[in-house]
Amino acid sequence: MKTNGKLKVAFFITSLAGGGAEKAVSMLLDSLCGVTYELHLIVNKLEGPYVKSLPEHIHVTELGAARLRSALPILKQELKKINPDVVISHMMENNLLIMLAKLTGKFSFKTLLCEHSTIQRKRFKGANMLRTWTYSRSDGVIGVSAAMGQEIHSVLKVPENKVHVIYNPVFDSDFIQRSERPCTHPWLVDMDYPVIIGIGRLVREKRFDLFIEVIKELNEGMNVRAIILGEGHLRSELQEKINGYKLQTKVELAGYMDNPLPFLKKGNVFLQSSDIEGLPTALIEATACGIPIVATKTHTGTEEILNGGSGIIVEREDVNGMVDAVKLMLRQQRSEVSPAYYQKFSSEQAAEEYSSLIDKLCI
Structure with a gap:
C-alpha cells in the first residue's frame, strides 16, 4: 500500500513491443508524476523498443513465464510483493489474467482494465462471455475511443458508470x-x-x-x-x-x-x-x-x-x-x-485523466 504517502500504481502489459498499446503505456509511465505515485510496471517479457524509454523511477517486474496463460502463479506472487493500491491492465488477455489473480488471490487492490482493440474483433469462443463476467467485477474499464466505450457497455454489458473513455497518448513535448x-x-x-x-x-x-x-x-x-x-x-x-x-x-x-x-x-x-x-x-x-x-x-x-x-x-x-x-x-x-x-491526444491530457481516475478509486 502507500509508501511515503504515495499510492502504489502498477501497470500490467505483456511486453513493450512496438504496438500502440505498448507505446501508450510507456508514454503514460513517463507522464504520470513519480512524485505523486510509486509507479510499477509488470510485464511477462521485458522486451521491445519502448524498454529504453522507461523512466528510471519505474519499478519493473518481469514474470518470465513460458506463455502468458501460465503466468498466474508467478503474477500472484509478485502482486503480494508489490502490494499495489491500483493495477492498470492493458489488452484483453492481461485484463482477464489480472482479474483472475485478484479474485482467486483475494487481493484488495483496485483495478482499471484498458481495451485497445474493438470488442467486435474475432476472439476465441466464449471470449465476450468471459469478459462480461470479469470486466463487470472490475472497478473500471477504459476504452481508448468513444466508439469502443460504447461497445464495452453495449456488447460486454459493463455498467455505464464503470466505463471510461481515455484516448491513448500520442503527442509528447518532442x-x-x-x-x-x-x-x-x-x-x-x-x-x-x-x-x-x-x-x-x-x-x-x-x-x-x-x-x-x-x-x-x-x-x-x-x-x-x-x-x-x-x-x-x-x-x-x-x-x-x-x-x-x-x-x-x-x-x-x-x-x-x-x-x-x-x-x-x-x-x-x-x-x-x-x-x-x-x-x-x-x-x-x-x-x-x-x-x-x-x-x-x-x-x-x-x-x-x-x-x-x-x-x-x-x-x-x-x-x-x-x-x-x-x-x-x-x-x-x-x-x-x-x-x-x-491537446486531445497529448500525454499530459491522458496522464491527467488516468490520474483523476486513480485518485477517485482510492478516496
Whole structure:
C-alpha cells in the first residue's frame, strides 16, 4: 500500500513491443508524476523498443513465464510483493489474467482494465462471455475511443458508470521536433515518384496484403512507390507477395522505426488498410503531420480521428476503393491541425485523466 504517502500504481502489459498499446503505456509511465505515485510496471517479457524509454523511477517486474496463460502463479506472487493500491491492465488477455489473480488471490487492490482493440474483433469462443463476467467485477474499464466505450457497455454489458473513455497518448513535448528531423530514405530524398506510406505491425488485421495489391493496381497506369514501416510475423509472407507481383523496386518493408514522423512529413499519401483498429496511433500521427490520408473504415477509432474532413474513408477490403481514393489524395495539398488536436491526444491530457481516475478509486 502507500509508501511515503504515495499510492502504489502498477501497470500490467505483456511486453513493450512496438504496438500502440505498448507505446501508450510507456508514454503514460513517463507522464504520470513519480512524485505523486510509486509507479510499477509488470510485464511477462521485458522486451521491445519502448524498454529504453522507461523512466528510471519505474519499478519493473518481469514474470518470465513460458506463455502468458501460465503466468498466474508467478503474477500472484509478485502482486503480494508489490502490494499495489491500483493495477492498470492493458489488452484483453492481461485484463482477464489480472482479474483472475485478484479474485482467486483475494487481493484488495483496485483495478482499471484498458481495451485497445474493438470488442467486435474475432476472439476465441466464449471470449465476450468471459469478459462480461470479469470486466463487470472490475472497478473500471477504459476504452481508448468513444466508439469502443460504447461497445464495452453495449456488447460486454459493463455498467455505464464503470466505463471510461481515455484516448491513448500520442503527442509528447518532442513530437514537433521529431517530425522535423531529416528523412534520408532515398525514395523520399529524390522523390522521382509519389510515395505511399504505411505504418503498423506486420500482422493479419493490418491487411498489408491488400496494401500491396493497391500499389500493384496503381502501378498499372502510373508510377508510385510505397514504404511500409513495421515488423511482425507476416514479413516473409508479405515479401513473397511483393516478389510475386515483381514490386521489389516499388514496395519496401523498411522495418520498425523509432521515429516514423519524417516519413509522414515527406510522403505523398498515408494509407491505412486495416480491418481492425482500436485507436490507430499511426493515423493520428499522419493527421498531425499533414499528409493526405486514405483509411479503411474500422469498427472503432478511425472516424473519430478523421472527424469527417481530414481524409477519405473507404470500406474494409475494398482494394478498388483504396486505389481510387489514393489517386484523388495524390492531388491534395498537405494540411495543418489545430492546437486543440494536439491537446486531445497529448500525454499530459491522458496522464491527467488516468490520474483523476486513480485518485477517485482510492478516496
